[in-house]
Amino acid sequence: MKIAIQDLSKIYPNGHKALSHVNLEIERGMFGLLGPNGAGKSSLMRILVTLQEYSSGNIKINGLDINKKRKQIRKLIGYLPQDFTFFSKLKTWEFLDYAAQLSGKTRRKERRLAVEEMLEQVGLFNVRNRLANKLSGGMKRRLGIAQTLIGDPEVIVIDEPTTGLDPEERIRFRNILSNLSQKDVAIILSTHIVGDISSTCSNMALLHKGEVVFKGAPEELIQQAKGHVWQLQVTDQEFNELKDQYPIVSTIPSVGQWEIQLLADKLEGMDAVNIAPNLEHAYVYFMQNKLNVSLNT
Numbered sequence: 045m046k047i048a049i050q051d052l053s054k055i056y057p058n059g060h061k062a063l064s065h066v067n068l069e070i071e072r073g074m075f076g077l078l079g080p081n082g083a084g085k086s087s088l089m090r091i092l093v094t095l096q097e098y099s100s101g102n103i104k105i106n107g108l109d110i111n112k113k114r115k116q117i118r119k120l121i122g123y124l125p126q127d128f129t130f131f132s133k134l135k136t137w138e139f140l141d142y143a144a145q146l147s148g149k150t151r152r153k154e155r156r157l158a159v160e161e162m163l164e165q166v167g168l169f170n171v172r173n174r175l176a177n178k179l180s181g182g183m184k185r186r187l188g189i190a191q192t193l194i195g196d197p198e199v200i201v202i203d204e205p206t207t208g209l210d211p212e213e214r215i216r217f218r219n220i221l222s223n224l225s226q227k228d229v230a231i232i233l234s235t236h237i238v239g240d241i242s243s244t245c246s247n248m249a250l251l252h253k254g255e256v257v258f259k260g261a262p263e264e265l266i267q268q269a270k271g272h273v274w275q276l277q278v279t280d281q282e283f284n285e286l287k288d289q290y291p292i293v294s295t296i297p298s299v300g301q302w303e304i305q306l307l308a309d310k311l312e313g314m315d316a317v318n319i320a321p322n323l324e325h326a327y328v329y330f331m332q333n334k335l336n337v338s339l340n341t
């Protein structure tokens with residue numbers, strides 16, 4: 045399984061350049077596409093799943109040119125868009141059964157087995173008889189992933205997987221994705237939530253204003269912030285002074301004080317401890333230092 049994106053650009057009819065000379069190679073496993081709102085993630089996802097044309101460049105999936113072999117490529121792909129909705133009159137299992145039919149599972153017995161297995165896999169078996177539009181937001185999202193997976197796609201594209209989910213559903217959804225990554229499939233997650241990437245993705249790209257500004261393993265991005273993250277206890281007044289000088293990446297109230305984490309090359313004259321960065325620190329560090337994007341409010 046290999047997706048090769050070469051020199052891809054997308055210019056909308058109004059002249060807006062949403063993607064600029066994107067080069068990426070995506071293989072088996074979980075790939076995270078991270079970027080702020082408007083970076084071009086959805087444009088790239090829609091192009092990959094053949095729902096949108098691109099302006100120039102080239103994309104091959106398993107050696108098949110996306111422009112010439114649309115039909116074959118569509119069979120390989122499962123896509124869960126950001127704003128996924130479903131028919132209101134179907135029960136949860138009926139909806140999935142319908143999706144299975146559309147994906148080419150024509151034999152009833154085979155379909156029933158596949159639907160039951162999928163309901164179990166996404167934790168919806170107990171609500172299989174509930175109308176799909178009566179499911180909670182998180183359950184709907186899980187039904188969305190179930191319909192994406194029921195056709196056994198080799199490439200799975202998920203746009204903003206956890207937006208709008210509560211923390212419990214977010215963890216459940218991430219676990220479903222993690223289980224998937226054991227299979228021989230390529231999973232592409234597009235998100236502006238750093239936490240969606242850190243726990244699950246072996247490879248990632250950072251998109252900013254339509255350009256790939258970083259690609260590699262999340263650990264490589266983290267490595268760049270090493271030595272630049274500091275933790276310290278401060279008073280209200282110190283906090284107010286520091287936040288004008290440094291990017292603050294975490295603030296936790298502690299007794300009469302704040303425990304904060306900030307980014308700085310050096311922090312002299314303060315009782316600060318240099319700590320190991322995580323992906324969120326690294327993301328802020330990269331945006332701030334390499335791209336001059338301020339993330340402080």
Ligand SMILES: Nc1ncnc2c1ncn2[C@@H]1O[C@H](COP(=O)(O)OP(=O)(O)OP(=O)(O)O)[C@@H](O)[C@H]1O
Binds near residue numbers: 060082086
């Ligand atoms: N049909 C369109 N016509 C003109 N500009 C568009 C169109 N669709 C998207 N854009 C613009 O292209 C840029 C990239 O949009 P895109 O939706 O791909 O970004 P994104 O990273 O997915 O952000 P979000 O998470 O907010 O959807 C944005 O500036 C957006 O306003």
